[in-house]
Structure formats: C-alpha cells, structure tokens
Amino acid sequence: MPPVAGADRGQGDFPFFYFTPSIVGLAIGVKKTSAQITANYTLDELPGRQVAAVVNFPPRQIGKFMSEVLALGFADEAGEVVLFAPDVKVPNGSRLF
16 A cells, blocks of 8 residues: 655646555655545645545556556545555565456
8 A cells, every 4th residue: 555645636638637646665666646536635634634546557648747656536426436455564565456
C-alpha cells in the first residue's frame, strides 16, 4: 500500500485530479497517477493516506498526463470514485492479494 506523498491539480485544460504516491519497496521510487477523485477527496486530505495501487503496469498517456501507477477504487452510489484503502495501517509497499 503506497502512501500519498502529495497532491496537485492538473494544469491547463487537463480536467483530472492527480496525486503522487510514494511506492515503497524494490526501489520503485515516486510515481504519478491520474484519478478523477475530486467528488470525494480534497487536496489536503490525500497526503499520507494509504491507497491500493497497481505498480507494475506500463505507463499510460491520459490527456497531457503520463500515468505510471493505477490507483484502485470503487464507484459510490453517484458513480464517483472512492479509493480502495486498508482499514488499518499496513507496512508501506505491502502486497495486495
């Protein structure tokens, strides 16, 4: 489970919210991902939050943004994204299975 290191809004006409998770383990380093999560999350509540993410997919271009990680989530009743996260803190970089 990577913790979110920081968050920022996209630039220009890029409509998505993106955050930068620090992926711990196997020298993966810091990766960026794009997620349209503004309905349920603010910039201030993301840093330090653990989220489930797939880190071994190839990078994918999303608009002008290159996404390096797939953050996992579920749709709420309104169809908005709710991030998939552990109920209790787990070691950073833990495997999801």
